[in-house]
Amino acid sequence: MSTLLPQKRLRLSPDVRRDALLRAAYDLFSRHGFADTRMDDVAAAAGVSKGTVYLYFPTKEALFAALLRRDVLPRVGRILFVLNHYNGPVGWLLKRVTHFIGGKIDAGTVPLYPKLLVREASRFPELARFYHDEVITPVLEAVEGLFRRAIARGELIAGEPKMYAHLFIAPVVKAALWYFTFGEISAPAVKARPYLKAHVETFLRGVRP
Structure with missing residues (x-):
């Protein structure tokens, strides 16, 4: 009579286990938010012990940063x-960038992370600080440099590149905030892409010679 031997547990490599934890965390953050997701939940979803999670990520904030x-x-x-x-016509690039972002907002396919940060940054300032330092600041500085080069070429009137960068970005942020805040309860009066x-x-009419 044949017998069924207990299967030997598969030993996963550290990289595979880490990836499983990240995938589980992403799914849970998407469904429940950052505050309402516990490390126990991540461990259970990844099929590991809670202690294993802490071997890879000492805090939930470290998991989010990863x-x-x-x-x-x-x-x-x-x-x-x-x-x-980029050193081509600045107007062309601005139009392409906002066309892409507006399409993402209108389609409801904005990535998870900005939405989470808008909702939970006040409760978890370390998350906001990480995103600010690693994403927002470098992008703003790069946009500022884009305008500085356009001014030097004579494509835009002389002005403060930092101010130009913030003036350009502000309506993009507004469109995203509207989607994050009211998107689930009300359609916007104006779609993001045409806006x-x-x-x-x-x-461009205001900053071109």
Whole structure:
């Protein structure tokens, strides 16, 4: 008579186990938010003990930061490369960027992380600080450099590049905030893509010679 022997537990490599924890955390943060997700929940979803989670991530904030490094910072790096090396017509790039972002907002496919930060930054300032230092500040500085080069070429009137950067970014943030705050209960009076298109056209009329 044959017998069924207990299967030997598969030993996962540290990289595979770490990836499983990150995937579990992303799913839980998406469904429950940062505050309402416990490390116990992440461990259970990944199929490991709670102690195993802490071997890889000492805090929930460290787990969130690891997700940002995996999912956001590589994309930010590509964006920064374009912004820092682009020397073509600035209006063309601004229109392309806002067309892309507006489409994401209208389609409801904005990445998880900005939405989480808007909702929970006041309760978890260390998350906001990490995102500010690693994402917001480098992007703003790159946009500022983009405007500085356009001014030097005579494409834009002389002005403060830092102010130009903030004036350009502000309506983009407003469109995203509207989606994050009211998107689940009410359709916007104006879609993000045409709104941002009108913004860029108005902005360029004000800063071109």
